[in-house]
Amino acid sequence: MQRYFVLNNQIRGNHIYIFGDDYHHIKNVMRMSIHDKALFCNQEGIVYLGSLESITKNEVVFTILEQLDDNRELSIEVVIAHGLVKRPKQEEVIRRLVELGASKYIPVLMERSIVKIEKSSDPKKERLERIVKEASEQCHRNRLLEITDIYSFEQLLKLREQFDLALYAYEEKRNLKSFKDILRSFTGKNILVLVGPEGGISDREVKLLEDHNFLPIGLGPRILRTETAPLYIMSAISYELELGENNES
Amino acid sequence: MQRYFVLNNQIRGNHIYIFGDDYHHIKNVMRMSIHDKALFCNQEGIVYLGSLESITKNEVVFTILEQLDDNRELSIEVVIAHGLVKRPKQEEVIRRLVELGASKYIPVLMERSIVKIEKSSDPKKERLERIVKEASEQCHRNRLLEITDIYSFEQLLKLREQFDLALYAYEEKRNLKSFKDILRSFTGKNILVLVGPEGGISDREVKLLEDHNFLPIGLGPRILRTETAPLYIMSAISYELELGENNES
Numbered sequence: 001m002q003r004y005f006v007l008n009n010q011i012r013g014n015h016i017y018i019f020g021d022d023y024h025h026i027k028n029v030m031r032m033s034i035h036d037k038a039l040f041c042n043q044e045g046i047v048y049l050g051s052l053e054s055i056t057k058n059e060v061v062f063t064i065l066e067q068l069d070d071n072r073e074l075s076i077e078v079v080i081a082h083g084l085v086k087r088p089k090q091e092e093v094i095r096r097l098v099e100l101g102a103s104k105y106i107p108v109l110m111e112r113s114i115v116k117i118e119k120s121s122d123p124k125k126e127r128l129e130r131i132v133k134e135a136s137e138q139c140h141r142n143r144l145l146e147i148t149d150i151y152s153f154e155q156l157l158k159l160r161e162q163f164d165l166a167l168y169a170y171e172e173k174r175n176l177k178s179f180k181d182i183l184r185s186f187t188g189k190n191i192l193v194l195v196g197p198e199g200g201i202s203d204r205e206v207k208l209l210e211d212h213n214f215l216p217i218g219l220g221p222r223i224l225r226t227e228t229a230p231l232y233i234m235s236a237i238s239y240e241l242e243l244g245e246n247n248e249s
Numbered sequence: 250m251q252r253y254f255v256l257n258n259q260i261r262g263n264h265i266y267i268f269g270d271d272y273h274h275i276k277n278v279m280r281m282s283i284h285d286k287a288l289f290c291n292q293e294g295i296v297y298l299g300s301l302e303s304i305t306k307n308e309v310v311f312t313i314l315e316q317l318d319d320n321r322e323l324s325i326e327v328v329i330a331h332g333l334v335k336r337p338k339q340e341e342v343i344r345r346l347v348e349l350g351a352s353k354y355i356p357v358l359m360e361r362s363i364v365k366i367e368k369s370s371d372p373k374k375e376r377l378e379r380i381v382k383e384a385s386e387q388c389h390r391n392r393l394l395e396i397t398d399i400y401s402f403e404q405l406l407k408l409r410e411q412f413d414l415a416l417y418a419y420e421e422k423r424n425l426k427s428f429k430d431i432l433r434s435f436t437g438k439n440i441l442v443l444v445g446p447e448g449g450i451s452d453r454e455v456k457l458l459e460d461h462n463f464l465p466i467g468l469g470p471r472i473l474r475t476e477t478a479p480l481y482i483m484s485a486i487s488y489e490l491e492l493g494e495n496n497e498s
Contacts, residue, residue: 072470180492220491221321235484242469243429
């Protein structure tokens with residue numbers, strides 16, 4: 001069944017009010033008519049089953065039939081901080097991170113980022129948010145991946161204290177604690193993971209990360225690209241936390 | 250250090266003979282000169298350190314200095330069979346599968362494949378093979394991912410008997426055996442995993458897969474796209490088999 005994300009203020013009493021892109025989608029793409037059903041997620045990730053009640057020139061109204069018990073979110077919050085990469089790569093990563101259950105994506109301006117920017121606000125952020133919304137509807141998420149403005153490296157370091165655990169993917173061979181050991185013993189609520197840009201993480205940045213209690217993790221013997229590492233990390237987290245043992249997955 | 254894949258017959262005695270694309274790359278892109286070093290993988294995945302000895306108009310010759318102990322391959326063979334999808338998606342998946350360590354990629358013509366083909370040989374296969382070679386060099390693999398011609402579904406079913414384990418990703422809710430349980434108890438040498446095309450796997454195909462002893466696996470509560478599921482599977486396999494417990498990863 002089709003699924004839409006709505007703001008809490010679009011739900012009033014027993015009704016859900018739809019306009020804009022979703023209105024267009026329901027009317028012209030799905031061509032829904034009276035009594036057709038759809039699912040709606042509010043900003044807390046609660047899912048409602050709605051039945052189409054009326055369509056006007058710029059609004060469609062659904063009546064809430066019931067609230068569903070349908071949680072498909074990871075049990076912990078995973079925030080991916082990603083060295084700033086070129087736009088097509090960024091879009092690909094974001095699309096996949098939505099499916100894989102990440103909570104937030106933070107583009108970080110790092111020393112070896114090839115992409116240069118003038119200011120931290122991104123004029124094309126609206127496009128990214130549309131990608132997130134579409135991908136979230138398709139993969140049946142309850143919450144939208146949040147995309148932040150571009151962070152400086154110092155802003156990222158400051159963010160550390162809000163997290164129970166902070167990691168960074170690091171390919172240099174050292175005595176790394178295993179990502180598997182770390183995940184299996186983790187009992188907190190949120191994780192921040194940094195993946196560097198194409199050129200990797202500079203020595204100065206590694207030093208700062210260590211000073212701020214970010215732990216390095218290895219992701220196996222092959223060198224993963226900057227657009228593959230976040231998917232590996234999220235897949236591993238889902239595998240570890242979401243796939244059952246001794247029963248169904 | 251730069252890494253190249255060579256055929257066994259390019260290695261004769263103590264020398265490695267390079268021509269074609271790699272010749273061009275060494276001469277014009279890397280601009281190497283006498284005594285510069287590079288790594289060479291033969292078809293068995295053995296890695297040699299070579300020193301440039303001579304460059305002629307169409308050939309460059311390296312002298313082998315030593316054979317390196319540098320194995321970055323998964324300990325098992327994982328073959329991904331993938332319902333035929335459109336070319337850009339296929340290329341993206343193949344690029345990632347190289348990094349994630351898959352052995353072979355088999356495009357399979359399935360009932361719900363949107364892409365239609367006339368014959369199983371693919372005129373653009375050469376392009377895919379170039380993508381594989383480049384990606385393999387970058388991620389430091391020892392072996393090249395093999396890409397087969399397009400299989401019919403019946404050919405895929407026949408392939409089953411060559412594998413210790415065969416799985417298919419299936420999103421329908423049922424009493425699935427967990428992918429995690431299956432992986433952790435696996436002691437064989439090779440795994441075949443099927444991921445359906447955009448439209449999924451048809452009921453008839455599911456029936457045939459079951460008849461041929463393919464096991465369904467779930468990949469978590471969210472619906473993964475056909476281009477994401479293979480990456481999840483390979484990441485999970487790497488995580489399970491390659492990341493250490495109680496020591497370095």
